Amino acid sequence: MCRSIYVYVLFRTKGRPVTQSRASESTEAPVTELQPTPEPAPAPLTPAQAFDALYAFCAPALVRQAYLLTGRRELARESVERAFQLAWQRWPEVAVDRDPAGWVRAAAYDIALSPWHRFRPRYRHPEPPPPDAPDRALLSALLKLPPPYRRTLLLYDGVGLDLPETAAETEASTPAAAGRLLHAREAIAARLPELADSSELHRRLAELASTERLRAARPPTVRRGGERRTRFWTRAAIAFTVALMGTTTFALRTAPTQYEPPVSPGVRVQGVPPRVAPGALSEAEVELRAKLRREAEHGPDRLVPVAR
Structure with a gap:
């Protein structure tokens, strides 16, 4: 039932034969049976109506299944709502899918088994377990299984899928899915021997899921939430693109247009004698100084500017 999105209501009428009396049979032509008038088929559902129908039928069960996967009530509701928001964003693809319920x-x-939830502050502490002791034991045994084994067990023994469908949904080969299923059953039976029978395990999983009063949001609320999320990320992508374009333009305008070689670091020059501090003049230097002072203006080797 959940494999079909659109629901059609067909009406069929049956004609009734109309007969004449025996007195008029000889004078009037026989009346044949009236053919039923075909009723026009109802118009197909709109995308919003089809989405609401799929959500109303599948969401409650999916919330309970997500609770068995995670052991957290709020995370189960959040995962199902987020999955249906993704389905609404990709509704043209989901509407023509062979199994829309399986897609969701x-x-x-x-989403429920994502490892990133462990970093969220609200999901660092465990939630209160179920009140009944058998339910607590079963949920604890489920949560101790690795996520792939837990998912395989829930799909096969909880939802009722066959082994090839379980393998396809868990993105594993059929032998790998069978191995995970056997390992999960053995782990559950080791903790709870009364659940070694698969039929009893199926019944207990259904009871555990039904004991929690988990309610999903209304379909219009989920659709509006998905549309708001889409608008937010679209605007964020546009703003990021504009910022990136502005940064690139600024870099192109301020970048140098020619190559400027870097300035090499200073290197110590070897072989230069150290500077000597000035001291007393020698006799030759004193004579040279006196000679330069005597011949400062009239010496043959000097040029003196003449004012005109």
Whole structure:
């Protein structure tokens, strides 16, 4: 039932034969049976109506399944709502999918089992367990399984998929899915021996999921939330693109247009004698100084400017 999105209501009427009396049979032509009038088929549902129908049918069960995967009530609701928001964003693709419910279920499981939730402050501490002791034991045994084994067990023994469908949804080969299923059953049976039978395990999983009163949001709320998220990320992408373009333009305008070689660092010059501080003049230097002073203006080797 969940594999079909659009619901059509067909009406069919049956004609009734109309007969004449025996007295008039000889004078009037026989009346044949009236053919039923075909009723026009109803118009197909709009995308919003089809999405609401899929959500109303699948969301409650998906919230309970996500709770068995994570053991957290709020995370289960958040994962299912986020999966349906993704489905609404890609509705042309989901609407023509062979199994729309399977598409949403796979997205919800991926979101619920994401390892990034451990870094969120609100999900660092465990939630209160179920009140009944058998339910607590079963949920604790499920949460101790690795996420791929837990998902395989829930799909096969909880949802009721066959082994090839379980392998396809978990993105594993059929032998790998069978190995995960056997390992998960053995781990559950080691902790809870009364659940060694697969039928009993299926019944207990259904009971554990139904004991929690988990409610999903209304379909219009989920659609509007998805549309707001899409608008936010679209605007963020536009703003980031504009900022990147502005930064690139500024860099092009301020960058040098020719190559400027870098200034090499200073190097110590070797072989230069050290500077000597001035001292007393020698006799030759004293005579040279006196000679230069005597011949400062009239010496043959000097040029003196003459004013005109």
